[in-house]
Amino acid sequence: MATQHHNALTRALAELPGPLPAFGVIHIAIPHTSRFTIVGNHLAQHAELSLVAIGIGVHIQSLPVGSLVGIKALTARFAEGERRIAAALRELEAHGYLRRAHVRLANGRMATRTIFCNQPGALERAGRVVVAPKVPPAVPEGAPAPPPAPEPDPVPESHPPVRVPPRTAPKPPRRPLPQPRELTPELRQTASAILADLRNHAEELVLSEADVEELIPGVAAWLEREVRPDAIRHALTTDLPKPPKHPAKIVRHRLTALLPPPLPGAEELAPAARRPLVIPLQNCDGCDRAFRSREPGHCRGCQGELAAAA
Structure with missing residues:
Protein backbone atom coordinates (compact mmCIF):
# COMPACT_ATOMS: atom_id res chain seq x y z
CA MET A 1 0.00 0.00 0.00
CA ALA A 2 2.83 2.40 0.88
CA THR A 3 4.53 1.53 -2.43
CA GLN A 4 1.37 2.51 -4.35
CA HIS A 5 1.22 5.87 -2.58
CA HIS A 6 4.90 6.48 -3.32
CA ASN A 7 4.47 5.63 -7.01
CA ALA A 8 1.43 7.87 -7.29
CA LEU A 9 3.33 10.74 -5.67
CA THR A 10 6.29 10.24 -8.01
CA ARG A 11 4.02 10.33 -11.07
CA ALA A 12 2.25 13.47 -9.78
CA LEU A 13 5.55 15.24 -9.28
CA ALA A 14 6.74 14.27 -12.73
CA GLU A 15 3.62 15.80 -14.29
CA LEU A 16 4.11 19.20 -12.64
CA PRO A 17 5.05 21.86 -15.23
CA GLY A 18 8.41 23.56 -15.00
CA PRO A 19 11.41 22.73 -12.80
CA LEU A 20 10.74 21.87 -9.15
CA PRO A 21 12.07 24.27 -6.49
CA ALA A 22 15.20 23.23 -4.60
CA PHE A 23 13.48 23.79 -1.24
CA GLY A 24 10.14 24.82 0.19
CA VAL A 25 6.68 23.39 -0.23
CA ILE A 26 5.51 21.83 -3.51
CA HIS A 27 1.78 21.99 -4.26
CA ILE A 28 -0.06 19.12 -5.93
CA ALA A 29 -3.45 20.70 -6.67
CA ILE A 30 -6.20 18.19 -7.44
CA PRO A 31 -9.53 19.91 -8.20
CA HIS A 32 -12.31 19.31 -5.66
CA THR A 33 -15.63 18.02 -6.91
CA SER A 34 -17.52 18.07 -3.59
CA ARG A 35 -17.25 19.22 0.03
CA PHE A 36 -14.94 22.19 -0.43
CA THR A 37 -14.87 25.86 0.63
CA ILE A 38 -13.18 28.80 -1.12
CA VAL A 39 -11.01 30.74 1.36
CA GLY A 40 -9.26 33.98 0.53
CA ASN A 41 -5.53 34.31 1.05
CA HIS A 42 -6.22 37.47 3.08
CA LEU A 43 -7.49 35.08 5.78
CA ALA A 44 -5.31 32.02 5.19
CA GLN A 45 -2.13 34.15 5.10
CA HIS A 46 -3.21 36.97 7.44
CA ALA A 47 -0.15 38.73 8.83
CA GLU A 48 -1.67 39.64 12.21
CA LEU A 49 -4.01 36.76 13.05
CA SER A 50 -2.72 33.83 15.09
CA LEU A 51 -2.71 30.35 13.62
CA VAL A 52 -5.60 29.37 15.93
CA ALA A 53 -7.66 32.33 14.71
CA ILE A 54 -6.95 31.52 11.06
CA GLY A 55 -7.91 27.87 11.60
CA ILE A 56 -11.15 28.77 13.40
CA GLY A 57 -11.95 31.34 10.72
CA VAL A 58 -11.54 28.75 7.97
CA HIS A 59 -13.61 26.25 9.97
CA ILE A 60 -16.47 28.72 10.53
CA GLN A 61 -16.47 29.70 6.85
CA SER A 62 -16.87 26.04 5.89
CA LEU A 63 -19.95 25.51 8.08
CA PRO A 64 -23.55 25.76 6.80
CA VAL A 65 -25.82 28.62 7.85
CA GLY A 66 -27.24 28.08 11.33
CA SER A 67 -24.28 26.14 12.75
CA LEU A 68 -23.28 26.91 16.32
CA VAL A 69 -19.95 28.73 16.48
CA GLY A 70 -19.85 29.85 20.13
CA ILE A 71 -17.01 29.15 22.52
CA LYS A 72 -18.74 26.08 24.00
CA ALA A 73 -19.49 24.57 20.60
CA LEU A 74 -15.94 25.11 19.29
CA THR A 75 -14.38 23.82 22.51
CA ALA A 76 -16.41 20.61 22.17
CA ARG A 77 -15.15 20.24 18.60
CA PHE A 78 -11.43 21.09 19.00
CA ALA A 79 -8.70 20.28 21.50
CA GLU A 80 -7.88 23.95 22.22
CA GLY A 81 -9.27 25.25 25.50
CA GLU A 82 -11.88 27.94 26.02
CA ARG A 83 -9.31 30.69 26.59
CA ARG A 84 -7.47 30.11 23.31
CA ILE A 85 -10.70 29.80 21.35
CA ALA A 86 -12.17 32.91 22.98
CA ALA A 87 -8.98 34.84 22.18
CA ALA A 88 -9.11 33.62 18.57
CA LEU A 89 -12.74 34.74 18.20
CA ARG A 90 -11.79 38.18 19.54
CA GLU A 91 -9.01 38.38 16.94
CA LEU A 92 -11.46 37.53 14.14
CA GLU A 93 -13.89 40.12 15.47
CA ALA A 94 -11.19 42.79 15.74
CA HIS A 95 -10.23 42.28 12.07
CA GLY A 96 -13.82 42.32 10.81
CA TYR A 97 -14.32 38.65 9.97
CA LEU A 98 -16.72 38.00 12.85
CA ARG A 99 -19.60 40.34 13.66
CA ARG A 100 -22.38 40.24 16.22
CA ALA A 101 -25.68 42.05 15.63
CA HIS A 102 -28.74 42.33 17.89
CA VAL A 103 -32.18 41.75 16.29
CA ARG A 104 -35.71 41.64 17.69
CA LEU A 105 -37.62 38.39 17.16
CA ALA A 106 -41.33 38.01 16.40
CA ASN A 107 -42.07 37.39 20.09
CA GLY A 108 -40.45 40.70 21.02
CA ARG A 109 -37.30 39.19 22.54
CA MET A 110 -33.83 40.25 21.47
CA ALA A 111 -31.44 37.75 19.91
CA THR A 112 -27.77 37.95 18.95
CA ARG A 113 -26.87 37.06 15.38
CA THR A 114 -23.33 35.87 14.68
CA ILE A 115 -22.23 36.93 11.20
CA PHE A 116 -19.06 35.74 9.46
CA CYS A 117 -17.85 37.87 6.56
CA ASN A 118 -15.48 36.21 4.12
CA GLN A 119 -14.21 39.59 2.80
CA PRO A 120 -14.24 42.29 5.50
CA GLY A 121 -12.55 44.84 3.25
CA ALA A 122 -15.21 44.48 0.57
CA LEU A 123 -17.92 44.77 3.24
CA GLU A 124 -16.49 48.05 4.53
CA ARG A 125 -16.30 49.48 1.00
CA ALA A 126 -19.84 48.38 0.12
CA GLY A 127 -21.29 49.61 3.44
CA ARG A 128 -23.85 46.81 3.67
CA VAL A 129 -24.20 43.20 4.75
CA VAL A 130 -24.66 40.61 2.03
CA VAL A 131 -25.64 37.22 3.41
CA ALA A 132 -24.96 34.57 0.80
CA PRO A 133 -26.65 31.22 1.47
CA LYS A 134 -24.32 28.27 1.53
CA VAL A 135 -25.06 25.73 -1.18
CA PRO A 136 -25.09 22.23 0.30
CA PRO A 137 -22.22 20.16 -1.08
CA ALA A 138 -22.93 17.52 -3.63
CA VAL A 139 -23.28 14.03 -2.19
CA PRO A 140 -21.93 11.11 -4.25
CA GLU A 141 -24.59 8.68 -5.39
CA GLY A 142 -25.20 5.94 -2.83
CA ALA A 143 -23.63 7.88 0.08
CA PRO A 144 -25.80 8.71 3.10
CA ALA A 145 -27.15 12.27 3.10
CA PRO A 146 -25.72 14.63 5.75
CA PRO A 147 -28.04 15.61 8.62
CA PRO A 148 -30.00 18.83 8.01
CA ALA A 149 -28.63 22.00 9.62
CA PRO A 150 -30.69 23.50 12.45
CA GLU A 151 -32.93 26.34 11.34
CA PRO A 152 -32.13 29.81 12.74
CA ASP A 153 -34.64 31.75 14.80
CA PRO A 154 -37.20 33.48 12.59
CA VAL A 155 -36.90 37.20 12.00
CA PRO A 156 -40.09 39.17 11.29
CA GLU A 157 -40.37 40.39 7.70
CA SER A 158 -41.22 43.91 8.90
CA HIS A 159 -37.92 44.17 10.74
CA PRO A 160 -35.37 46.30 8.86
CA PRO A 161 -32.28 44.54 7.51
CA VAL A 162 -29.45 44.10 9.98
CA ARG A 163 -26.70 46.64 9.48
CA VAL A 164 -23.39 45.97 11.13
CA PRO A 165 -21.62 49.10 12.39
CA PRO A 166 -18.04 49.63 11.25
CA ARG A 167 -15.31 48.14 13.42
CA THR A 168 -13.96 51.47 14.57
CA ALA A 169 -15.29 55.01 14.74
CA PRO A 170 -13.75 57.51 12.30
CA LYS A 171 -10.48 58.84 13.60
CA PRO A 172 -10.29 62.54 14.43
CA PRO A 173 -8.10 64.63 12.11
CA ARG A 174 -4.44 64.58 13.03
CA ARG A 175 -3.25 67.66 14.90
CA PRO A 176 -0.76 69.74 12.89
CA LEU A 177 2.91 69.66 13.79
CA PRO A 178 3.93 72.68 15.91
CA GLN A 179 5.55 75.47 13.91
CA PRO A 180 7.98 78.14 15.17
CA ARG A 181 7.27 81.83 14.61
CA GLU A 182 10.46 81.98 12.53
CA LEU A 183 12.56 79.00 11.47
CA THR A 184 15.99 80.59 11.63
CA PRO A 185 19.09 78.77 10.35
CA GLU A 186 20.28 78.33 13.95
CA LEU A 187 16.99 76.72 15.02
CA ARG A 188 17.00 74.46 11.93
CA GLN A 189 20.56 73.28 12.59
CA THR A 190 19.94 72.54 16.28
CA ALA A 191 16.61 70.79 15.62
CA SER A 192 18.17 68.63 12.87
CA ALA A 193 21.02 67.61 15.19
CA ILE A 194 18.62 66.67 18.01
CA LEU A 195 16.53 64.46 15.67
CA ALA A 196 19.51 62.76 14.07
CA ASP A 197 21.02 62.09 17.51
CA LEU A 198 17.91 60.36 18.92
CA ARG A 199 19.13 56.90 17.90
CA ASN A 200 22.14 57.32 20.19
CA ASP A 211 11.66 62.13 8.51
CA VAL A 212 14.20 64.55 10.02
CA GLU A 213 13.38 67.22 7.45
CA GLU A 214 9.66 66.88 8.12
CA LEU A 215 10.01 67.00 11.94
CA ILE A 216 12.47 69.93 12.14
CA PRO A 217 9.72 72.59 12.59
CA GLY A 218 8.26 70.70 15.55
CA VAL A 219 11.57 70.57 17.41
CA ALA A 220 12.25 74.21 16.46
CA ALA A 221 8.94 75.19 18.08
CA TRP A 222 10.13 73.57 21.34
CA LEU A 223 13.51 75.32 21.13
CA GLU A 224 11.79 78.64 20.47
CA ARG A 225 9.90 78.16 23.73
CA GLU A 226 13.27 77.87 25.49
CA VAL A 227 13.12 74.11 26.12
CA ARG A 228 16.63 72.71 26.56
CA PRO A 229 17.81 70.04 24.05
CA ASP A 230 18.25 67.45 26.81
CA ALA A 231 14.63 68.03 27.92
CA ILE A 232 13.43 67.57 24.34
CA ARG A 233 15.49 64.40 24.03
CA HIS A 234 14.05 63.03 27.29
CA ALA A 235 10.46 63.73 26.16
CA LEU A 236 11.01 61.92 22.84
CA THR A 237 12.89 58.85 24.12
CA THR A 238 11.27 57.96 27.47
CA ASP A 239 8.84 55.01 27.82
CA LEU A 240 8.81 54.00 24.15
CA PRO A 241 6.60 51.07 23.03
CA LYS A 242 8.50 47.84 22.39
CA PRO A 243 9.15 47.66 19.51
CA PRO A 244 7.94 50.92 17.94
CA LYS A 245 6.51 50.17 14.49
CA HIS A 246 6.65 53.75 13.20
CA PRO A 247 9.41 55.79 14.92
CA ALA A 248 8.68 58.97 12.96
CA LYS A 249 4.98 58.85 13.91
CA ILE A 250 5.88 58.44 17.58
CA VAL A 251 8.22 61.46 17.48
CA ARG A 252 5.61 63.53 15.62
CA HIS A 253 2.90 62.61 18.13
CA ARG A 254 5.05 63.52 21.13
CA LEU A 255 6.22 66.80 19.60
CA THR A 256 2.57 67.72 19.07
CA ALA A 257 0.88 66.33 22.19
CA LEU A 258 3.60 67.27 24.73
CA LEU A 259 4.37 70.78 23.45
CA PRO A 260 4.92 72.96 26.57
CA PRO A 261 3.47 76.49 26.77
CA PRO A 262 5.72 79.51 26.25
CA LEU A 263 7.58 80.73 29.32
CA PRO A 264 5.79 83.62 31.05
CA GLY A 265 7.50 87.00 30.97
CA ALA A 266 8.85 88.99 33.93
CA GLU A 267 5.76 91.17 34.02
CA GLU A 268 3.48 88.14 34.21
CA LEU A 269 5.52 86.60 37.03
CA ALA A 270 5.75 89.83 39.09
CA PRO A 271 3.14 90.13 41.86
CA ALA A 272 0.46 92.70 41.28
CA ALA A 273 1.30 96.02 42.99
CA ARG A 274 -1.04 96.83 45.85
CA ARG A 275 -2.90 100.07 45.30
CA PRO A 276 -3.56 102.39 48.31
CA LEU A 277 -7.13 102.50 49.48
CA VAL A 278 -8.70 105.82 48.43
CA ILE A 279 -12.00 106.90 50.03
CA PRO A 280 -13.92 109.28 47.76
CA LEU A 281 -14.99 112.80 48.79
CA GLN A 282 -18.69 113.49 49.48
CA ASN A 283 -20.56 116.80 50.01
CA CYS A 284 -22.44 116.97 53.32
CA ASP A 285 -26.19 117.13 52.87
CA GLY A 286 -26.43 119.53 55.82
CA CYS A 287 -23.56 122.02 55.61
CA ASP A 288 -22.31 121.22 52.10
CA ARG A 289 -18.77 120.73 53.39
CA ALA A 290 -16.58 118.05 51.83
CA PHE A 291 -15.84 114.90 53.79
CA ARG A 292 -14.51 111.44 52.92
CA SER A 293 -16.97 108.55 52.95
CA ARG A 294 -17.94 105.60 50.78
CA GLU A 295 -21.60 106.70 50.93
CA PRO A 296 -23.16 110.19 50.60
CA GLY A 297 -24.79 111.72 53.73
CA HIS A 298 -23.75 114.04 56.59
CA CYS A 299 -20.32 114.92 57.91
CA ARG A 300 -19.39 114.07 61.49
CA GLY A 301 -20.34 117.53 62.80
CA CYS A 302 -23.79 117.40 61.29
CA GLN A 303 -24.22 113.82 62.43
CA GLY A 304 -23.47 114.97 66.04
CA GLU A 305 -25.97 117.84 65.83
CA LEU A 306 -28.63 115.52 64.47
CA ALA A 307 -27.97 113.01 67.23
CA ALA A 308 -28.20 115.75 69.95
CA ALA A 309 -31.43 117.13 68.51
CA ALA A 310 -32.96 113.67 68.54
Whole structure:
Protein backbone atom coordinates (compact mmCIF):
# COMPACT_ATOMS: atom_id res chain seq x y z
CA MET A 1 0.00 0.00 0.00
CA ALA A 2 2.83 2.40 0.88
CA THR A 3 4.53 1.53 -2.43
CA GLN A 4 1.37 2.51 -4.35
CA HIS A 5 1.22 5.87 -2.58
CA HIS A 6 4.90 6.48 -3.32
CA ASN A 7 4.47 5.63 -7.01
CA ALA A 8 1.43 7.87 -7.29
CA LEU A 9 3.33 10.74 -5.67
CA THR A 10 6.29 10.24 -8.01
CA ARG A 11 4.02 10.33 -11.07
CA ALA A 12 2.25 13.47 -9.78
CA LEU A 13 5.55 15.24 -9.28
CA ALA A 14 6.74 14.27 -12.73
CA GLU A 15 3.62 15.80 -14.29
CA LEU A 16 4.11 19.20 -12.64
CA PRO A 17 5.05 21.86 -15.23
CA GLY A 18 8.41 23.56 -15.00
CA PRO A 19 11.41 22.73 -12.80
CA LEU A 20 10.74 21.87 -9.15
CA PRO A 21 12.07 24.27 -6.49
CA ALA A 22 15.20 23.23 -4.60
CA PHE A 23 13.48 23.79 -1.24
CA GLY A 24 10.14 24.82 0.19
CA VAL A 25 6.68 23.39 -0.23
CA ILE A 26 5.51 21.83 -3.51
CA HIS A 27 1.78 21.99 -4.26
CA ILE A 28 -0.06 19.12 -5.93
CA ALA A 29 -3.45 20.70 -6.67
CA ILE A 30 -6.20 18.19 -7.44
CA PRO A 31 -9.53 19.91 -8.20
CA HIS A 32 -12.31 19.31 -5.66
CA THR A 33 -15.63 18.02 -6.91
CA SER A 34 -17.52 18.07 -3.59
CA ARG A 35 -17.25 19.22 0.03
CA PHE A 36 -14.94 22.19 -0.43
CA THR A 37 -14.87 25.86 0.63
CA ILE A 38 -13.18 28.80 -1.12
CA VAL A 39 -11.01 30.74 1.36
CA GLY A 40 -9.26 33.98 0.53
CA ASN A 41 -5.53 34.31 1.05
CA HIS A 42 -6.22 37.47 3.08
CA LEU A 43 -7.49 35.08 5.78
CA ALA A 44 -5.31 32.02 5.19
CA GLN A 45 -2.13 34.15 5.10
CA HIS A 46 -3.21 36.97 7.44
CA ALA A 47 -0.15 38.73 8.83
CA GLU A 48 -1.67 39.64 12.21
CA LEU A 49 -4.01 36.76 13.05
CA SER A 50 -2.72 33.83 15.09
CA LEU A 51 -2.71 30.35 13.62
CA VAL A 52 -5.60 29.37 15.93
CA ALA A 53 -7.66 32.33 14.71
CA ILE A 54 -6.95 31.52 11.06
CA GLY A 55 -7.91 27.87 11.60
CA ILE A 56 -11.15 28.77 13.40
CA GLY A 57 -11.95 31.34 10.72
CA VAL A 58 -11.54 28.75 7.97
CA HIS A 59 -13.61 26.25 9.97
CA ILE A 60 -16.47 28.72 10.53
CA GLN A 61 -16.47 29.70 6.85
CA SER A 62 -16.87 26.04 5.89
CA LEU A 63 -19.95 25.51 8.08
CA PRO A 64 -23.55 25.76 6.80
CA VAL A 65 -25.82 28.62 7.85
CA GLY A 66 -27.24 28.08 11.33
CA SER A 67 -24.28 26.14 12.75
CA LEU A 68 -23.28 26.91 16.32
CA VAL A 69 -19.95 28.73 16.48
CA GLY A 70 -19.85 29.85 20.13
CA ILE A 71 -17.01 29.15 22.52
CA LYS A 72 -18.74 26.08 24.00
CA ALA A 73 -19.49 24.57 20.60
CA LEU A 74 -15.94 25.11 19.29
CA THR A 75 -14.38 23.82 22.51
CA ALA A 76 -16.41 20.61 22.17
CA ARG A 77 -15.15 20.24 18.60
CA PHE A 78 -11.43 21.09 19.00
CA ALA A 79 -8.70 20.28 21.50
CA GLU A 80 -7.88 23.95 22.22
CA GLY A 81 -9.27 25.25 25.50
CA GLU A 82 -11.88 27.94 26.02
CA ARG A 83 -9.31 30.69 26.59
CA ARG A 84 -7.47 30.11 23.31
CA ILE A 85 -10.70 29.80 21.35
CA ALA A 86 -12.17 32.91 22.98
CA ALA A 87 -8.98 34.84 22.18
CA ALA A 88 -9.11 33.62 18.57
CA LEU A 89 -12.74 34.74 18.20
CA ARG A 90 -11.79 38.18 19.54
CA GLU A 91 -9.01 38.38 16.94
CA LEU A 92 -11.46 37.53 14.14
CA GLU A 93 -13.89 40.12 15.47
CA ALA A 94 -11.19 42.79 15.74
CA HIS A 95 -10.23 42.28 12.07
CA GLY A 96 -13.82 42.32 10.81
CA TYR A 97 -14.32 38.65 9.97
CA LEU A 98 -16.72 38.00 12.85
CA ARG A 99 -19.60 40.34 13.66
CA ARG A 100 -22.38 40.24 16.22
CA ALA A 101 -25.68 42.05 15.63
CA HIS A 102 -28.74 42.33 17.89
CA VAL A 103 -32.18 41.75 16.29
CA ARG A 104 -35.71 41.64 17.69
CA LEU A 105 -37.62 38.39 17.16
CA ALA A 106 -41.33 38.01 16.40
CA ASN A 107 -42.07 37.39 20.09
CA GLY A 108 -40.45 40.70 21.02
CA ARG A 109 -37.30 39.19 22.54
CA MET A 110 -33.83 40.25 21.47
CA ALA A 111 -31.44 37.75 19.91
CA THR A 112 -27.77 37.95 18.95
CA ARG A 113 -26.87 37.06 15.38
CA THR A 114 -23.33 35.87 14.68
CA ILE A 115 -22.23 36.93 11.20
CA PHE A 116 -19.06 35.74 9.46
CA CYS A 117 -17.85 37.87 6.56
CA ASN A 118 -15.48 36.21 4.12
CA GLN A 119 -14.21 39.59 2.80
CA PRO A 120 -14.24 42.29 5.50
CA GLY A 121 -12.55 44.84 3.25
CA ALA A 122 -15.21 44.48 0.57
CA LEU A 123 -17.92 44.77 3.24
CA GLU A 124 -16.49 48.05 4.53
CA ARG A 125 -16.30 49.48 1.00
CA ALA A 126 -19.84 48.38 0.12
CA GLY A 127 -21.29 49.61 3.44
CA ARG A 128 -23.85 46.81 3.67
CA VAL A 129 -24.20 43.20 4.75
CA VAL A 130 -24.66 40.61 2.03
CA VAL A 131 -25.64 37.22 3.41
CA ALA A 132 -24.96 34.57 0.80
CA PRO A 133 -26.65 31.22 1.47
CA LYS A 134 -24.32 28.27 1.53
CA VAL A 135 -25.06 25.73 -1.18
CA PRO A 136 -25.09 22.23 0.30
CA PRO A 137 -22.22 20.16 -1.08
CA ALA A 138 -22.93 17.52 -3.63
CA VAL A 139 -23.28 14.03 -2.19
CA PRO A 140 -21.93 11.11 -4.25
CA GLU A 141 -24.59 8.68 -5.39
CA GLY A 142 -25.20 5.94 -2.83
CA ALA A 143 -23.63 7.88 0.08
CA PRO A 144 -25.80 8.71 3.10
CA ALA A 145 -27.15 12.27 3.10
CA PRO A 146 -25.72 14.63 5.75
CA PRO A 147 -28.04 15.61 8.62
CA PRO A 148 -30.00 18.83 8.01
CA ALA A 149 -28.63 22.00 9.62
CA PRO A 150 -30.69 23.50 12.45
CA GLU A 151 -32.93 26.34 11.34
CA PRO A 152 -32.13 29.81 12.74
CA ASP A 153 -34.64 31.75 14.80
CA PRO A 154 -37.20 33.48 12.59
CA VAL A 155 -36.90 37.20 12.00
CA PRO A 156 -40.09 39.17 11.29
CA GLU A 157 -40.37 40.39 7.70
CA SER A 158 -41.22 43.91 8.90
CA HIS A 159 -37.92 44.17 10.74
CA PRO A 160 -35.37 46.30 8.86
CA PRO A 161 -32.28 44.54 7.51
CA VAL A 162 -29.45 44.10 9.98
CA ARG A 163 -26.70 46.64 9.48
CA VAL A 164 -23.39 45.97 11.13
CA PRO A 165 -21.62 49.10 12.39
CA PRO A 166 -18.04 49.63 11.25
CA ARG A 167 -15.31 48.14 13.42
CA THR A 168 -13.96 51.47 14.57
CA ALA A 169 -15.29 55.01 14.74
CA PRO A 170 -13.75 57.51 12.30
CA LYS A 171 -10.48 58.84 13.60
CA PRO A 172 -10.29 62.54 14.43
CA PRO A 173 -8.10 64.63 12.11
CA ARG A 174 -4.44 64.58 13.03
CA ARG A 175 -3.25 67.66 14.90
CA PRO A 176 -0.76 69.74 12.89
CA LEU A 177 2.91 69.66 13.79
CA PRO A 178 3.93 72.68 15.91
CA GLN A 179 5.55 75.47 13.91
CA PRO A 180 7.98 78.14 15.17
CA ARG A 181 7.27 81.83 14.61
CA GLU A 182 10.46 81.98 12.53
CA LEU A 183 12.56 79.00 11.47
CA THR A 184 15.99 80.59 11.63
CA PRO A 185 19.09 78.77 10.35
CA GLU A 186 20.28 78.33 13.95
CA LEU A 187 16.99 76.72 15.02
CA ARG A 188 17.00 74.46 11.93
CA GLN A 189 20.56 73.28 12.59
CA THR A 190 19.94 72.54 16.28
CA ALA A 191 16.61 70.79 15.62
CA SER A 192 18.17 68.63 12.87
CA ALA A 193 21.02 67.61 15.19
CA ILE A 194 18.62 66.67 18.01
CA LEU A 195 16.53 64.46 15.67
CA ALA A 196 19.51 62.76 14.07
CA ASP A 197 21.02 62.09 17.51
CA LEU A 198 17.91 60.36 18.92
CA ARG A 199 19.13 56.90 17.90
CA ASN A 200 22.14 57.32 20.19
CA HIS A 201 19.75 57.56 23.15
CA ALA A 202 17.03 55.15 21.93
CA GLU A 203 18.17 52.67 19.30
CA GLU A 204 14.56 52.20 18.15
CA LEU A 205 14.28 55.81 16.95
CA VAL A 206 16.15 55.55 13.65
CA LEU A 207 14.79 58.35 11.46
CA SER A 208 15.34 58.78 7.75
CA GLU A 209 16.57 62.03 6.25
CA ALA A 210 13.05 62.71 5.00
CA ASP A 211 11.66 62.13 8.51
CA VAL A 212 14.20 64.55 10.02
CA GLU A 213 13.38 67.22 7.45
CA GLU A 214 9.66 66.88 8.12
CA LEU A 215 10.01 67.00 11.94
CA ILE A 216 12.47 69.93 12.14
CA PRO A 217 9.72 72.59 12.59
CA GLY A 218 8.26 70.70 15.55
CA VAL A 219 11.57 70.57 17.41
CA ALA A 220 12.25 74.21 16.46
CA ALA A 221 8.94 75.19 18.08
CA TRP A 222 10.13 73.57 21.34
CA LEU A 223 13.51 75.32 21.13
CA GLU A 224 11.79 78.64 20.47
CA ARG A 225 9.90 78.16 23.73
CA GLU A 226 13.27 77.87 25.49
CA VAL A 227 13.12 74.11 26.12
CA ARG A 228 16.63 72.71 26.56
CA PRO A 229 17.81 70.04 24.05
CA ASP A 230 18.25 67.45 26.81
CA ALA A 231 14.63 68.03 27.92
CA ILE A 232 13.43 67.57 24.34
CA ARG A 233 15.49 64.40 24.03
CA HIS A 234 14.05 63.03 27.29
CA ALA A 235 10.46 63.73 26.16
CA LEU A 236 11.01 61.92 22.84
CA THR A 237 12.89 58.85 24.12
CA THR A 238 11.27 57.96 27.47
CA ASP A 239 8.84 55.01 27.82
CA LEU A 240 8.81 54.00 24.15
CA PRO A 241 6.60 51.07 23.03
CA LYS A 242 8.50 47.84 22.39
CA PRO A 243 9.15 47.66 19.51
CA PRO A 244 7.94 50.92 17.94
CA LYS A 245 6.51 50.17 14.49
CA HIS A 246 6.65 53.75 13.20
CA PRO A 247 9.41 55.79 14.92
CA ALA A 248 8.68 58.97 12.96
CA LYS A 249 4.98 58.85 13.91
CA ILE A 250 5.88 58.44 17.58
CA VAL A 251 8.22 61.46 17.48
CA ARG A 252 5.61 63.53 15.62
CA HIS A 253 2.90 62.61 18.13
CA ARG A 254 5.05 63.52 21.13
CA LEU A 255 6.22 66.80 19.60
CA THR A 256 2.57 67.72 19.07
CA ALA A 257 0.88 66.33 22.19
CA LEU A 258 3.60 67.27 24.73
CA LEU A 259 4.37 70.78 23.45
CA PRO A 260 4.92 72.96 26.57
CA PRO A 261 3.47 76.49 26.77
CA PRO A 262 5.72 79.51 26.25
CA LEU A 263 7.58 80.73 29.32
CA PRO A 264 5.79 83.62 31.05
CA GLY A 265 7.50 87.00 30.97
CA ALA A 266 8.85 88.99 33.93
CA GLU A 267 5.76 91.17 34.02
CA GLU A 268 3.48 88.14 34.21
CA LEU A 269 5.52 86.60 37.03
CA ALA A 270 5.75 89.83 39.09
CA PRO A 271 3.14 90.13 41.86
CA ALA A 272 0.46 92.70 41.28
CA ALA A 273 1.30 96.02 42.99
CA ARG A 274 -1.04 96.83 45.85
CA ARG A 275 -2.90 100.07 45.30
CA PRO A 276 -3.56 102.39 48.31
CA LEU A 277 -7.13 102.50 49.48
CA VAL A 278 -8.70 105.82 48.43
CA ILE A 279 -12.00 106.90 50.03
CA PRO A 280 -13.92 109.28 47.76
CA LEU A 281 -14.99 112.80 48.79
CA GLN A 282 -18.69 113.49 49.48
CA ASN A 283 -20.56 116.80 50.01
CA CYS A 284 -22.44 116.97 53.32
CA ASP A 285 -26.19 117.13 52.87
CA GLY A 286 -26.43 119.53 55.82
CA CYS A 287 -23.56 122.02 55.61
CA ASP A 288 -22.31 121.22 52.10
CA ARG A 289 -18.77 120.73 53.39
CA ALA A 290 -16.58 118.05 51.83
CA PHE A 291 -15.84 114.90 53.79
CA ARG A 292 -14.51 111.44 52.92
CA SER A 293 -16.97 108.55 52.95
CA ARG A 294 -17.94 105.60 50.78
CA GLU A 295 -21.60 106.70 50.93
CA PRO A 296 -23.16 110.19 50.60
CA GLY A 297 -24.79 111.72 53.73
CA HIS A 298 -23.75 114.04 56.59
CA CYS A 299 -20.32 114.92 57.91
CA ARG A 300 -19.39 114.07 61.49
CA GLY A 301 -20.34 117.53 62.80
CA CYS A 302 -23.79 117.40 61.29
CA GLN A 303 -24.22 113.82 62.43
CA GLY A 304 -23.47 114.97 66.04
CA GLU A 305 -25.97 117.84 65.83
CA LEU A 306 -28.63 115.52 64.47
CA ALA A 307 -27.97 113.01 67.23
CA ALA A 308 -28.20 115.75 69.95
CA ALA A 309 -31.43 117.13 68.51
CA ALA A 310 -32.96 113.67 68.54
